[in-house]
Amino acid sequence: MAERLSPLARFTPVTTDDLRIAEVPFLTQVNLRVDPKSGAAADIGLALGAPLPTGPGTYASATGYDVLWLGPDEWLVVGAQGHDVEGVIRAAAGDAHVGVTDVSAQRTVVAVDGRRSRDLLAHGCALDLHPRVFGPGRCAQTMLARAQVVLTARESDEFRVFVRSSFAGYLAAWLLDAAVEYLPDGPVTSR
Amino acid sequence: MLLIPCPWCGPRDESEFHYGGQAHVAYPADPSALSDEEWARYLFFRDNPKGRFAERWNHTAGCRRWFNAVRDTATNEIQAREVTA
Numbered sequence: 524m525a526e527r528l529s530p531l532a533r534f535t536p537v538t539t540d541d542l543r544i545a546e547v548p549f550l551t552q553v554n555l556r557v558d559p560k561s562g563a564a565a566d567i568g569l570a571l572g573a574p575l576p577t578g579p580g581t582y583a584s585a586t587g588y589d590v591l592w593l594g595p596d597e598w599l600v601v602g603a604q605g606h607d608v609e610g611v612i613r614a615a616a617g618d619a620h621v622g623v624t625d626v627s628a629q630r631t632v633v634a635v636d637g638r639r640s641r642d643l644l645a646h647g648c649a650l651d652l653h654p655r656v657f658g659p660g661r662c663a664q665t666m667l668a669r670a671q672v673v674l675t676a677r678e679s680d681e682f683r684v685f686v687r688s689s690f691a692g693y694l695a696a697w698l699l700d701a702a703v704e705y706l707p708d709g710p711v712t713s714r
Numbered sequence: 715m716l717l718i719p720c721p722w723c724g725p726r727d728e729s730e731f732h733y734g735g736q737a738h739v740a741y742p743a744d745p746s747a748l749s750d751e752e753w754a755r756y757l758f759f760r761d762n763p764k765g766r767f768a769e770r771w772n773h774t775a776g777c778r779r780w781f782n783a784v785r786d787t788a789t790n791e792i793q794a795r796e797v798t799a
Contacts, residue, residue, distance in 0.1 A: 579722045579777070594777040595722060611757070649727045664776045666730060671775050 530631045530636050530691035542637040542705045544698055546691075547683065549604040550632055555612060556622035563619030570615035571600065582662040582675055591662045591675060599626075599673065599685075630673070631691045633698070636681040639705045644682060646701040648674070668697040716790055720773045721781050721797045734770030736760045764788050768788040770798075 529548030536545035557564045559577055568574035572585030575598055582591040587606065587618040591599040600700065602608040609625050616623070635643060641652045647668035651657060654676075673685035686694045716728035742748055742756055761767065767787050773779050783795040 580724070594779055597777075665726070666775050 530688040531633070531695055534695045537699070537702060537706065539637070539706060541710075542639040542643060542702060543634070544636075544695075544702065545634050546695075547632040547634050550627065551604060551606050551608045552625070552627045552630060553600045553602075553608045553612060553686075554593075554597065554624045554626045555600055557616070557619070558596055561619065563621050565614045566615045566617075566619075567612055567621070570611055576641070580661055580663050582660060584660075589675065591673065593664060593673075600638040629687060630685045631688055633684040633686060633691070633695065634681060635684060635698070636679075638680060639702075640682050641681045643698065643702050643705065644674070646686075647697065650674070652676075668694060668701075670694050670697075716792075718771060718783070719792060719795060720771075720776060720779075721795050722777045722779055723773060726773065726776060727775060730775035732772040732774045734772055734780065737757065739768045741781040 527549070529546060531546040531548070534546055537543060537546075555567070555575075557575075558568065559575060563576050569587050571590060573588070573590055573591055576583045576592045579592060579595075582589055584590075587602055589601040590606070591601065593599050600608050600612065608709040609623055612621075612623050641654075644667065645652055648665060650663055650665055657663070657674075657676050659676055659678050662673060664671070664673050666672070667674070667684060667686075670686060670690040672694070675683045675685075677683065684694070717725045718728055718731055719725045720731075723798070739760070742752075748756070749795070765785055766784055768782055770780060770782050771783055772778065780798050781795055782798055784793045785791070786793065
């Protein structure tokens with residue numbers, strides 16, 4: 524079998540005390556569309572271990588899954604690499620009217636972590652990223668440096684940036700450029 | 715840049731949205747009965763008021779939902795919005 528390459532396989536991670544940028548490749552991502560008031564939505568929530576979040580811009584964390592609110596009847600379920608998330612959801616939904624689509628290859632994930640993560644993302648994102656507004660448990664679909672992304676805020680200043688595979692190289696280069704002022708050694712030359 | 719309040723996501727930059735033109739333009743009940751002029755009027759003719767204007771917006775870079783908003787075309791103030799199916 525051919526070796527599988529992630530979109531940012533050639534990206535050299537940034538690891539400093541104040542800022543860490545690294546790809547989290549190959550996460551399993553499943554787009555789920557279901558009526559939030561239906562029994563199927565409740566069953567899927569039970570199977571995943573957390574009710575589907577109904578508050579706009581929030582996500583729920585369960586053991587092994589993050590369930591991100593994308594719309595009033597749309598969620599993104601994120602699991603570990605190789606995990607059969609689609610199978611779990613389909614088994615829970617049975618014959619109910621749901622849309623389950625594996626979109627793992629659509630986006631890759633960049634983890635931005637450290638004391639400077641908010642400052643870095645704020646260079647290209649119009650949202651208020653202050654922890655009071657965008658703290659752990661919040662997610663948003665928005666533009667980061669003119670690229671469409673899904674942002675999730677995690678504990679202790681960590682963000683996960685879901686970016687389209689074809690935009691990942693551009694966004695990684697942009698992140699490195701925006702991060703120059705936070706890196707002790709100045710610009711990073713990416714290959 | 716306008717700051718447009720998406721009914722789901724809250725206030726976001728105008729660049730995240732796609733404009734959908736005038737709201738509440740009903741599809742003709744019996745399109746085949748229309749004359750060419752009436753059909754052209756349905757397709758191409760829209761109001762262009764100075765003041766309150768109900769229009770459609772789609773939050774393309776966010777939740778991708780359509781909604782209606784009433785915008786004052788003179789001041790760009792958005793006065794009301796509603797979720798559409």
